[in-house]
Amino acid sequence: xxxxxxxxxxxxxxxxxxxxxxxxxxxxxxxxxxxxxxxxxxxxxxxxxxxxxxxxxxxxxxxxxxxxxxxxxxxxxxxxxxxxxxxxxxxxx
Amino acid sequence: xxxxxxxxxxxxxxxxxxxxxxxxxxxxxxxxxxxxxxxxxxxxxxxxxxxxxxxxxxxxxxxxxxxxxxxxxxxxxxxxxxxxxxxxxxxxxxxxxxxxxxxxxxxxxxxxxxxxxxxxxxxxxxxxxxxxxxxxxxxxxxxxxxxxxxxxxxxxxxxxxxxxxxxxxxxxxxxxxxxxxxxxxxxxxxxxxxxxxxxxxxxxxxxxxxxxxxxxxxxxxxxxxxxxxxxxxxxxxxxxxxxxxxxxxxxxxxxxxxxxxxxxxxxxxxxxxxxxxxxxxxxxxxxxxxxxxxxxxxxxxxxxxxxxxxxxxxxxxxxxxxxxxxxxxxxxxxxxxxxxxxxxxxxxxxxxxxxxxxxxxx
Amino acid sequence: xxxxxxxxxxxxxxxxxxxxxxxxxxxxxxxxxxxxxxxxxxxxxxxxxxxxxxxxxxxxxxxxxxxxxxxxxxxxxxxxxxxxxxxxxxxxxxxxxxxxxxxxxxxxxxxxxxxxxxxxxxxxxxxxxxxxxxxxxxxxxxxxxxxxxxxxxxxxxxxxxxxxxxxxxxxxxxxxxxxxxxxxxxxxxxxxxxxxxxxxxxxxxxxxxxxxxxxxxxxxxxxxxxxxxxxxxxxxxxxxxxxxxxxxxxxxxxxxxxxxxxxxxxxxxxxxxxxxxxxxxxxxxxxxxxxxxxxxxxxxxxxxxxxxxxxxxxxxxxxxxxxxxxxxxxxxxxxxxxxxxxxxxxxxxxxxxxxxxxxx
Numbered sequence: 001x002x003x004x005x006x007x008x009x010x011x012x013x014x015x016x017x018x019x020x021x022x023x024x025x026x027x028x029x030x031x032x033x034x035x036x037x038x039x040x041x042x043x044x045x046x047x048x049x050x051x052x053x054x055x056x057x058x059x060x061x062x063x064x065x066x067x068x069x070x071x072x073x074x075x076x077x078x079x080x081x082x083x084x085x086x087x088x089x090x091x092x093x
Numbered sequence: 094x095x096x097x098x099x100x101x102x103x104x105x106x107x108x109x110x111x112x113x114x115x116x117x118x119x120x121x122x123x124x125x126x127x128x129x130x131x132x133x134x135x136x137x138x139x140x141x142x143x144x145x146x147x148x149x150x151x152x153x154x155x156x157x158x159x160x161x162x163x164x165x166x167x168x169x170x171x172x173x174x175x176x177x178x179x180x181x182x183x184x185x186x187x188x189x190x191x192x193x194x195x196x197x198x199x200x201x202x203x204x205x206x207x208x209x210x211x212x213x214x215x216x217x218x219x220x221x222x223x224x225x226x227x228x229x230x231x232x233x234x235x236x237x238x239x240x241x242x243x244x245x246x247x248x249x250x251x252x253x254x255x256x257x258x259x260x261x262x263x264x265x266x267x268x269x270x271x272x273x274x275x276x277x278x279x280x281x282x283x284x285x286x287x288x289x290x291x292x293x294x295x296x297x298x299x300x301x302x303x304x305x306x307x308x309x310x311x312x313x314x315x316x317x318x319x320x321x322x323x324x325x326x327x328x329x330x331x332x333x334x335x336x337x338x339x340x341x342x343x344x345x346x347x348x349x350x351x352x353x354x355x356x357x358x359x360x361x362x363x364x365x366x367x368x369x370x371x372x373x374x375x376x377x378x379x380x381x382x383x384x385x386x387x388x389x390x391x392x393x394x395x396x397x398x399x400x401x402x403x404x405x406x407x408x409x410x411x412x413x414x415x416x417x418x419x420x421x422x423x424x425x426x427x428x429x430x431x432x433x434x435x436x437x438x439x440x441x442x443x444x445x446x447x448x449x450x451x452x453x454x455x
Numbered sequence: 456x457x458x459x460x461x462x463x464x465x466x467x468x469x470x471x472x473x474x475x476x477x478x479x480x481x482x483x484x485x486x487x488x489x490x491x492x493x494x495x496x497x498x499x500x501x502x503x504x505x506x507x508x509x510x511x512x513x514x515x516x517x518x519x520x521x522x523x524x525x526x527x528x529x530x531x532x533x534x535x536x537x538x539x540x541x542x543x544x545x546x547x548x549x550x551x552x553x554x555x556x557x558x559x560x561x562x563x564x565x566x567x568x569x570x571x572x573x574x575x576x577x578x579x580x581x582x583x584x585x586x587x588x589x590x591x592x593x594x595x596x597x598x599x600x601x602x603x604x605x606x607x608x609x610x611x612x613x614x615x616x617x618x619x620x621x622x623x624x625x626x627x628x629x630x631x632x633x634x635x636x637x638x639x640x641x642x643x644x645x646x647x648x649x650x651x652x653x654x655x656x657x658x659x660x661x662x663x664x665x666x667x668x669x670x671x672x673x674x675x676x677x678x679x680x681x682x683x684x685x686x687x688x689x690x691x692x693x694x695x696x697x698x699x700x701x702x703x704x705x706x707x708x709x710x711x712x713x714x715x716x717x718x719x720x721x722x723x724x725x726x727x728x729x730x731x732x733x734x735x736x737x738x739x740x741x742x743x744x745x746x747x748x749x750x751x752x753x754x755x756x757x758x759x760x761x762x763x764x765x766x767x768x769x770x771x772x773x774x775x776x777x778x779x780x781x782x783x784x785x786x787x788x789x790x791x792x793x794x795x796x797x798x799x800x801x802x803x804x805x806x807x808x809x810x811x812x813x814x815x
Contacts, residue, residue, distance in 0.1 A: 003129060004235070004287045004313070005737045006096035017249055019242075027094040027734030029660075029671075034212060037238055037352040046096055048290070048343055049738070051182070052210025053239040056290040056349055058096055062342040066320055070105055073112045073323070094734060103724075106797035138799015183740075200485055209739075315797045431493050452790070452802025 004048040100314030109319035127285035128155035150414030157440035159367040160260040162400035165190035170395035172203040180214040181229035191401045211243035218255035230257040235287040238352035241359035256389040266376035281325040283311040286340040293348025312340040369409025406435035418448040491702025492806025517558040527628040529564035538616040544672030548590035555624040560679040561696040563634040564626030571605040576615035598677040638694040639715035641785040644761035649776040655746035676750030688767040692757035705744040709805040719791040721781035
């Protein structure tokens with residue numbers, strides 16, 4: 001429903017009506033994006049863009065947590081005694 | 094691409110799959126609400142990587158699919174008027190109405206144009222003062238702030254030849270409707286990450302409590318979905334319910350305040366009819382009275398619309414996960430993307446289209 | 456596709472064969488009929504090929520192979536309706552030459568002559584026409600073909616996008632070369648000459664309403680020199696050559712799969728894609744496998760020669776990012792499968808309708 005794509009803010013400016021606009025780079029493709037809903041973003045921040053609007057800033061610290069989480073469950077599962085639901089392969093960490 | 098590639102890494106994906114296999118001990122039915130999530134699951138092959146004990150039920154998170162038939166017919170009627178430039182996102186152009194679709198109307202001479210952002214429509218209106226520009230405002234909560242901004246900007250700039258045809262729908266009421274149905278089989282939910290980026294996820298807490306289901310706010314990349322599925326299964330296995338947030342790099346509990354503020358200025362909640370499901374109270378948005386003159390439905394009288402669904406189309410059952418696309422008798426035969434009977438076969442987020450395109454009917 | 460006597464045109468038709476495309480399905484031609492995907496296929500196979508029915512046409516490759524005495528000629532035609540007619544990386548003129556030259560090259564033939572037919576719209580600036588004509592000559596020169604004949608028509612203002620061009624080409628097929636879309640066999644490898652989806656995205660990037668600020672150039676190029684190198688390296692081990700234009704790599708491979716009655720297994724991780732094209736596809740919601748290319752070629756080559764062909768392609772400027780992207784299998788004939796980035800499996804079907812930017 002919500003095709004939202006992460007991109008890097010490379011420029012911000014106020015348009016004649018006071019709406020904050022910006023230029024966002026998606027792997028090198030630059031597009032003009034409305035930043036009205038992410039008023040605190042600065043150049044260098046990453047945002048997710050949906051239909052030409054930034055809907056939120058990406059929190060870099062939280063972004064890493066997916067991988068920390070994976071690390072934790074990997075370690076946990078290695079330490080567990082094999083469960084009945086397991087197939088022949090152990091979860092490798 | 095940063096924040097994309099990392100979440101498509103094969104090694105990590107396989108680890109999540111292993112973790113899921115190591116967690117599941119009995120059958121579970123999970124629903125991913127958002128059509129965009131459905132597409133990632135099928136496109137990346139995750140649905141076939143999960144253990145057989147886990148069934149993924151595809152939810153109604155396809156705003157194109159749930160737009161009422163009457164509204165599509167109305168859109169086509171409006172588009173056919175000579176003074177109208179009818180603008181829309183790509184997906185809506187091929188959704189079949191009772192007799193035809195917007196793209197066919199275009200081939201017959203209607204001025205139908207695709208836009209990337211609702212602000213583009215406002216610009217078009219400015220550039221064409223002698224025409225009327227209508228924007229088909231279809232979407233869930235994620236798209237409401239951009240549409241609100243377009244109306245707000247049009248008002249501020251005095252762009253009077255701009256109006257919107259609204260078909261905004263909300264997720265929580267749909268989820269309640271699903272959960273309150275006696276036929277409901279879904280035990281855990283992956284909530285739509287971008288909807289929650291706007292609205293937050295506090296609205297889901299009472300739902301999770303009332304029905305005692307785990308709801309995990311989930312993103313759209315393969316690793317997001319795998320983690321969301323894992324978290325939901327873990328909760329189910331441990332007998333827990335409540336709301337968790339997998340997509341924390343983008344979503345906070347209160348959501349996006351500036352967006353909610355402007356939405357509240359322009360839109361108000363109303364009852365809405367969902368194609369295939371029926372009317373769900375307080376499940377949509379409409380323009381507030383002070384913005385009434387931007388309502389294309391009121392501005393352009395196209396007479397009474399008698400909508401007629403294709404009898405074989407079971408979109409309603411597909412959208413609530415009662416049936417899978419390949420269980421429809423018309424799937425792949427009378428109903429294909431190039432001649433669809435209903436919206437889920439056309440929309441990029443429709444379950445039928447995903448199944449057909451990625452070969453799940455075999 | 457079956458004749459349906461029940462579907463009668465609302466307009467009185469002369470007595471005779473009934474239209475094989477059920478009119479009830481498509482009473483008018485749709486844009487998608489020219490998109491290179493399923494609808495194009497239905498129109499071409501259902502109406503054109505069925506009516507024109509002859510052995511040379513049956514092969515349905517990029518060009519027809521005609522036997523004239525001891526020689527085998529490749530004969531191909533292509534029409535160009537691109538709008539805008541000037542774009543980054545070329546114009547309708549250079550595109551027209553490259554397109555037909557490439558079709559000839561995909562038959563394994565050396566192109567030696569082309570014709571150019573112009574349909575000009577009243578009001579087309581003479582300067583634009585001059586620029587396009589020069590572009591045609593330059594492109595032809597680079598490949599060593601002559602524009603040997605042509606035609607010009609002018610239509611009323613409003614009846615064309617400025618200029619439409621048709622080019623028809625002739626080439627000579629050397630002995631020992633027998634390339635056909637029906638020749639792929641299990642075990643063969645699939646190679647692509649470089650990054651995909653460039654042309655389609657470059658054109659999108661300057662269309663109104665979907666502008667990007669980054670200037671992407673079309674990859675439009677004459678592939679004959681690259682094809683020569685491929686043929687020199689692998690000779691008879693080259694089974695199929697195809698330039699994946701409208702409908703992209705996906706549609707081209709689906710066609711070959713059907714014609715050769717084989718299956719394909721592709722590896723998403725091996726498919727060359729530039730960062731910018733990728734970014735553009737992400738924000739438009741396009742699948743690069745379905746986006747048009749104008750300077751890329753697919754080569755299906757016997758496994759024993761695959762590495763050699765890869766090296767040969769990479770040593771040529773047009774093939775520097777060439778890659779082996781998959782293999783031919785006996786399983787699931789007619790179907791193309793893809794191993795996804797994360798190791799899952801999915802079908803890559805033919806393009807259905809126009810690929811519209813996915814927004815919502």
